[in-house]
Amino acid sequence: xxxxxxxxxxxxxxxxxxxxxxxxxxxxxxxxxxxxxxxxxxxxxxxxxxxxxxxxxxxxxxxxxxxxxxxxxxxxxxxxxxxxxxxxxxxxxxxxxxxxxxxxxxxxxxxxxxxxxxxxxxxxxxxxxxxxxxxxxxxxxxxxxxxxxxxxxxxxxxxxxxxxxxxxxxxxxxxxxxxxxxxxxxxxxxxxxxxxxxxxxxxxxxxxxxxxxxxxxxxxxxxxxxxxxxxxxxxxxxxxxxxxxxxxxxxxxxxxxxxxxxxxxxxxxxxxxxxxxxxxxxxxxxxxxxxxxxxxxxxxxxxxxxxxxxxxxxxxxxxxxxxxxxxxxxxxxxxxxxxxxxxxxxxxxxxxxxxxxxxxxxxxxxxxxxxxxxxxxxxxxxxxxxxxxxxxxxxxxxxxxxxxxxxxxxxxxxxxxxxxxxxxxxxxxxxxxxxxxxxxxxxxxxxxxxxxxxxxxx
Amino acid sequence: xxxxxxxxxxxxxxxxxxxxxxxxxxxxxxxxxxxxxxxxxxxxxxxxxxxxxxxxxxxxxxxxxxxxxxxxxxxxxxxxxxxxxxxxxxxxxxxxxxxxxxxxxxxxxxxxxxxxxxxxxxxxxxxxxxxxxxxxxxxxxxxxxxxxxxxxxxxxxxxxxxxxxxxxxxxxxxxxxxxxxxxxxxxxxxxxxxxxxxxxxxxxxxxxxxxxxxxxxxxxxxxxxxxxxxxxxxxxxxxxxxxxxxxxxxxxxxxxxxxxxxxxxxxxxxxxxxxxxxxxxxxxxxxxxxxxxxxxxxxxxxxxxxxxxxxxxxxxxxxxxxxxxxxxxxxxxxxxxxxxxxxxxxxxxxxxxxxxxxxxxxxxxxxxxxxxxxxxxxxxxxxxxxxxxxxxxxxxxxxxxxxxxxxxxxxxxxxxxxxxxxxxxxxxxxxxxxxxxxxxxxxxxxxxxxxxxxxxxxxxxxxxxxxxxxxxxxxxxxxxxxxxxxx
Numbered sequence: 001x002x003x004x005x006x007x008x009x010x011x012x013x014x015x016x017x018x019x020x021x022x023x024x025x026x027x028x029x030x031x032x033x034x035x036x037x038x039x040x041x042x043x044x045x046x047x048x049x050x051x052x053x054x055x056x057x058x059x060x061x062x063x064x065x066x067x068x069x070x071x072x073x074x075x076x077x078x079x080x081x082x083x084x085x086x087x088x089x090x091x092x093x094x095x096x097x098x099x100x101x102x103x104x105x106x107x108x109x110x111x112x113x114x115x116x117x118x119x120x121x122x123x124x125x126x127x128x129x130x131x132x133x134x135x136x137x138x139x140x141x142x143x144x145x146x147x148x149x150x151x152x153x154x155x156x157x158x159x160x161x162x163x164x165x166x167x168x169x170x171x172x173x174x175x176x177x178x179x180x181x182x183x184x185x186x187x188x189x190x191x192x193x194x195x196x197x198x199x200x201x202x203x204x205x206x207x208x209x210x211x212x213x214x215x216x217x218x219x220x221x222x223x224x225x226x227x228x229x230x231x232x233x234x235x236x237x238x239x240x241x242x243x244x245x246x247x248x249x250x251x252x253x254x255x256x257x258x259x260x261x262x263x264x265x266x267x268x269x270x271x272x273x274x275x276x277x278x279x280x281x282x283x284x285x286x287x288x289x290x291x292x293x294x295x296x297x298x299x300x301x302x303x304x305x306x307x308x309x310x311x312x313x314x315x316x317x318x319x320x321x322x323x324x325x326x327x328x329x330x331x332x333x334x335x336x337x338x339x340x341x342x343x344x345x346x347x348x349x350x351x352x353x354x355x356x357x358x359x360x361x362x363x364x365x366x367x368x369x370x371x372x373x374x375x376x377x378x379x380x381x382x383x384x385x386x387x388x389x390x391x392x393x394x395x396x397x398x399x400x401x402x403x404x405x406x407x408x409x410x411x412x413x414x415x416x417x418x419x420x421x422x423x424x425x426x427x428x429x430x431x432x433x434x435x436x437x438x439x440x441x442x443x444x445x446x447x448x449x450x451x452x453x454x455x456x457x458x
Numbered sequence: 459x460x461x462x463x464x465x466x467x468x469x470x471x472x473x474x475x476x477x478x479x480x481x482x483x484x485x486x487x488x489x490x491x492x493x494x495x496x497x498x499x500x501x502x503x504x505x506x507x508x509x510x511x512x513x514x515x516x517x518x519x520x521x522x523x524x525x526x527x528x529x530x531x532x533x534x535x536x537x538x539x540x541x542x543x544x545x546x547x548x549x550x551x552x553x554x555x556x557x558x559x560x561x562x563x564x565x566x567x568x569x570x571x572x573x574x575x576x577x578x579x580x581x582x583x584x585x586x587x588x589x590x591x592x593x594x595x596x597x598x599x600x601x602x603x604x605x606x607x608x609x610x611x612x613x614x615x616x617x618x619x620x621x622x623x624x625x626x627x628x629x630x631x632x633x634x635x636x637x638x639x640x641x642x643x644x645x646x647x648x649x650x651x652x653x654x655x656x657x658x659x660x661x662x663x664x665x666x667x668x669x670x671x672x673x674x675x676x677x678x679x680x681x682x683x684x685x686x687x688x689x690x691x692x693x694x695x696x697x698x699x700x701x702x703x704x705x706x707x708x709x710x711x712x713x714x715x716x717x718x719x720x721x722x723x724x725x726x727x728x729x730x731x732x733x734x735x736x737x738x739x740x741x742x743x744x745x746x747x748x749x750x751x752x753x754x755x756x757x758x759x760x761x762x763x764x765x766x767x768x769x770x771x772x773x774x775x776x777x778x779x780x781x782x783x784x785x786x787x788x789x790x791x792x793x794x795x796x797x798x799x800x801x802x803x804x805x806x807x808x809x810x811x812x813x814x815x816x817x818x819x820x821x822x823x824x825x826x827x828x829x830x831x832x833x834x835x836x837x838x839x840x841x842x843x844x845x846x847x848x849x850x851x852x853x854x855x856x857x858x859x860x861x862x863x864x865x866x867x868x869x870x871x872x873x874x875x876x877x878x879x880x881x882x883x884x885x886x887x888x889x890x891x892x893x894x895x896x897x898x899x900x901x902x903x904x905x906x907x908x909x910x911x912x913x914x915x916x917x918x919x920x921x922x923x924x925x926x927x928x929x930x931x932x933x934x935x936x937x938x939x940x941x942x943x944x945x
Binding site for chain 2: 340355360361362366370373374377378385386389390392393396397400403404407408441442445446449
């Protein structure tokens with residue numbers, strides 16, 4: 001892991017570029033590593049392809065976010081050093097989260113990621129909205145952590161072990177009373193983790209936090225901790241509770257339908273684009289959850305593909321928000337009126353991101369959705385499949401509200417919007433990836449199949 | 459040269475060139491778009507001549523692996539079922555592009571999107587792989603949304619999103635159906651030809667048929683899924699209405715011919731009577747509603763609902779004549795309604811209203827226009843000797859032995875067509891000249907150029923139907939064989 005942080009450089013811009021480069025180097029390093037799955041530090045971590053996949057994901061998200069935040073003007077320059085440091089630290093903690101296979105490590109990783117998130121959300125110290133969001137986040141987060149911890153203590157009490165695989169094998173040979181304790185423990189853990197990935201009914205904090213946080217942080221929060229939260233849930237469910245698969249499968253199916261429906265329906269009425277995208281990201285978590293609701297390799301593959309596609313798409317969408325916010329100082333959907341005239345590329349890329357979120361081919365989001373559909377249909381979960389289909393149609397309505405504003409409406413101000421190089425770079429990167437994953441998905445599928453090769457599925 | 463890929467991706471190349479040009483370069487943008495669609499048209503004519511009408515199976519095949527993990531192939535091919543539609547798409551794509559010269563605002567975006575639309579259309583008709591088919595099918599939606607939404611009439615935003623959401627909802631169910639086929643097929647394949655060789659249990663067939671039916675029925679549109687159509691048509695700019703009526707609606711019926719029928723034959727037979735009933739309702743209902751319209755364009759739009767019903771009637775018959783008639787109607791309705799929308803556009807460009815009662819006596823002022831309008835209307839109402847008669851007669855002939863009552867009721871649709879079209883002619887062309895239109899100029903050379911080819915083809919097919927039938931027969935016989943139905 002590369003982490004170079006220099007507090008003595010006065011040129012904050014330079015500092016930012018160094019951060020980006022260090023993440024880039026870490027990415028290359030992480031991308032080229034290959035070794036068999038190994039447990040480290042008494043099996044507190046497991047370094048396998050699964051962890052590696054999520055490490056790539058987290059580092060990509062952090063790197064792109066740092067690059068995009070150069071253009072974000074609302075964070076005081078004096079705080080830039082701390083901001084980049086926090087983001088880099090966040091990246092490290094996220095990679096730890098992806099590798100944790102032990103209850104204690106999971107708790108520590110999830111907690112420290114959450115702590116960093118609270119601080120990042122509140123980094124605009126003098127902005128009331130930002131501070132309120134941060135506090136709200138902290139309070140909700142504390143409750144959920146307590147719940148998770150309680151669940152963990154039950155599991156430890158029942159199995160005398162904090163290692164996920166050991167817990168799994170202990171349950172395998174346990175009697176039905178133990179199973180009941182296991183189920184309760186799992187439920188409490190799911191409540192805790194459900195907060196982190198903002199699934200309904202544990203989503204209340206998300207819109208306020210996503211709206212109040214500085215936009216680059218929102219971009220990161222909607223993708224990285226969410227993806228890693230899923231990584232942890234996957235490890236917990238498949239390592240420790242494979243024998244209860246039918247139970248948690250049904251539960252997650254219900255939660256999935258709830259999450260996507262609530263997220264999409266509330267998103268329709270939002271006037272603030274960050275809030276709209278916040279609800280959209282809740283709904284997206286619902287689709288991902290559908291892949292977990294049908295336990296199996298197909299479902300897992302779908303989840304990973306969806307998360308990767310969603311990473312680039314959602315980051316891209318928020319980067320566009322940064323660009324527009326820079327110019328208009330507004331996040332209302334109306335601020336997007338006539339964007340196609342003011343900056344054609346910005347409008348085009350935003351349209352592509354939104355279409356990808358809506359699951360229109362040949363874009364990344366479509367590939368993810370196809371795999372989710374496939375996993376769900378393979379498990380004969382017809383109701384779930386129909387729910388996703390209907391939700392996708394509903395979601396298209398509000399995504400198209402933004403497209404309508406950009407292309408169908410005109411704006412009184414027609415001054416072109418200029419993007420700084422760094423932001424333009426992030427937009428182009430995400431744009432290209434959304435198209436590439438959509439048109440040539442075979443490489444991504446290959447990567448993900450590799451990520452799952454060392455995974456003990458049933 | 460991979461001719462089918464060129465047909466599909468030439469417009470993408472054109473789109474990229476246009477996007478790189480400056481938006482004030484109007485002449486050049488128009489020229490490039492016209493050239494690209496022109497080449498597309500020439501290629502589609504070339505295919506007609508090189509196509510071996512006797513051979514069974516696909517021709518001009520292009521077959522590459524695309525997503526090996528999912529068994530998805532880039533598989534294109536031509537047979538008697540898609541060749542006619544490729545030709546109609548090429549022709550209307552070219553003519554509507556010329557008709558688009560009237561577009562004045564945001565030219566660059568218009569032609570870029572128009573070319574993307576052409577890509578989607580050609581791709582949909584040429585794909586033999588279901589995954590590929592779905593992708594092109596959806597690609598059509600996006601430019602269409604913008605083309606209606608940006609260049610449309612007063613209620614364009616509503617019409618555009620309504621069109622988009624309706625078709626998206628339908629196609630999502632279609633996607634579920636496609637994936638169900640893929641997962642159930644013995645070899646996990648998306649290939650339509652392979653899937654047609656396999657047999658599925660009846661109950662599974664029925665579910666999948668229904669899922670696909672939603673996707674196709676909304677596109678056709680079959681009653682009661684038609685409500686997006688009048689809105690979209692009325693608001694869309696003229697050339698887009700032409701493409702919408704002439705080509706896009708046929709994608710729905712083409713789906714039945716290409717996918718539902720060969721892959722799910724037993725379910726198709728099972729649903730046959732229900733489809734027949736929906737067809738008759740569509741024919742009669744569309745006719746009555748068209749009769750009641752005051753707006754020229756929505757009259758033509760509802761007449762489309764009625765005429766598309768005939769295709770469905772032919773499809774529900776499971777006879778050679780019925781299938782051929784349906785296929786034929788896809789071609790003739792494309793030509794006739796395309797021409798009708800062009801004519802509506804000609805009038806609208808001059809008068810800026812479409813209210814049928816607002817005109818009158820125009821024949822005296824616009825002789826050429828009047829002649830054209832009468833010719834096309836007669837073709838549309840099924841005058842023997844013109845194309846519309848051939849296809850509708852074949853459909854009725856094919857369906858009569860199977861559904862005598864339904865066929866009888868459908869004849870009411872032909873009668874109604876005569877009513878609303880002649881009534882329209884009376885209100886627009888005959889009677890006293892409305893003094894407001896004293897100085898209306900007659901059609902210009904460009905407008906005449908867009909209509910004459912359509913009229914020639916309508917007359918040619920009307921007099922000598924074999925020019926068109928000849929391409930279809932083998933494909934249709936083949937389809938009937940696959941379905942195991944006695945022709």
